[in-house]
Amino acid sequence: xxxxxxxxxxxxxxxxxxxxxxxxxxxxxxxxxxxxxxxxxxxxxxxxxxxxxxxxxxxxxxxxxxxxxxxxxxxxxxxxxxxxxxxxxxxxxxxxxxxxxxxxxxxxxxxxxxxxxxxxxxxxxxxxxxxxxxxxxxxxxxxxxxxxxxxxxxxxxxxxxxxxxxxxxxxxxxxxxxxxxxxxxxxxxxxxxxxxxxxxxxxxxxxxxxxxxxxxxxxxxxxxxxxxxxxxxxxxxxxxxxxxxxxxxxxxxxxxxxxxxxxxxxxxxxxxxxxxxxxxxxxxxxxxxxxxxxxxxxxxxxxxxxxxxxx
Ligand code: A3P
Numbered sequence: 001x002x003x004x005x006x007x008x009x010x011x012x013x014x015x016x017x018x019x020x021x022x023x024x025x026x027x028x029x030x031x032x033x034x035x036x037x038x039x040x041x042x043x044x045x046x047x048x049x050x051x052x053x054x055x056x057x058x059x060x061x062x063x064x065x066x067x068x069x070x071x072x073x074x075x076x077x078x079x080x081x082x083x084x085x086x087x088x089x090x091x092x093x094x095x096x097x098x099x100x101x102x103x104x105x106x107x108x109x110x111x112x113x114x115x116x117x118x119x120x121x122x123x124x125x126x127x128x129x130x131x132x133x134x135x136x137x138x139x140x141x142x143x144x145x146x147x148x149x150x151x152x153x154x155x156x157x158x159x160x161x162x163x164x165x166x167x168x169x170x171x172x173x174x175x176x177x178x179x180x181x182x183x184x185x186x187x188x189x190x191x192x193x194x195x196x197x198x199x200x201x202x203x204x205x206x207x208x209x210x211x212x213x214x215x216x217x218x219x220x221x222x223x224x225x226x227x228x229x230x231x232x233x234x235x236x237x238x239x240x241x242x243x244x245x246x247x248x249x250x251x252x253x254x255x256x257x258x259x260x261x262x263x264x265x266x267x268x269x270x271x272x273x274x275x276x277x278x279x280x281x282x283x284x285x286x287x288x289x290x291x292x293x294x295x296x297x298x299x300x301x302x303x304x305x306x307x308x309x310x311x
Pocket of ligand 1: 060066150244246272274
């Protein structure tokens, strides 16, 4: 029932939007990082956001497993009560602070201001664009990183279905843009490296999508300890089950199917698409892989950060 209410509410809102207002928004450089124009044009309102010391920020490069870790965090926070986690879709439960959409939509930071503490917030900003108050307030941050190849494949499919992002073009064209950092929220390479460098100077829990796939219970326990919670084994097992790909794919409050087609067109690709490690092998040609690897070595030289592209 709730699902239908949300669907209807968003549908009505979408019907009242000026036509094309969110369609394939152009990217604009913000301090060197390409972002949607609705972010760049209002960044002063976002950068001055006041974090609270008990905020928990989920930070990721797009398509690294944001929604997954958000569900895990919520299930831990609600001590395994799946019904409580079904109270609203992901994007309502966790304000996305980066976006400043035109009315009648409400910017994430405005939504967050009205929220009681403790808040769980989401950002895709690279480290240097995160509002300074998060660091001043010593907030906890959970960062999830995913190997570049799977991340690129997932982002490509997302940009096919996400009507607010620029047209991805062909996979071949997209891969070049990804390598150049010419996609929304910029360079994957800079993003993952910078949070990695900063993780010991701040309260940042740095997780990997591949580890979460390989051993979800172990990674869920890390998140639980970071959140200073102590849940019994049977609750942890329930969280593992409830946050599995198959469960989340069927969960309308986690799978983004309540979002109207003008934003996300699920007939082109699903938000919960495959949820695998190694799907890149189905998309990269041998030649693309060679070029990618060569470029990767240069861009990732000098960092101790290591990824797995298969498990
Ligand atoms: P794929 O496109 O490879 O399927 P984000 O939430 O950051 O936008 O990331 C979305 C990606 O995470 C999608 O990847 C989606 O399927 C995957 N994902 C979401 N929930 C997941 C889960 N419970 N287990 C594994 N992958 C999940």
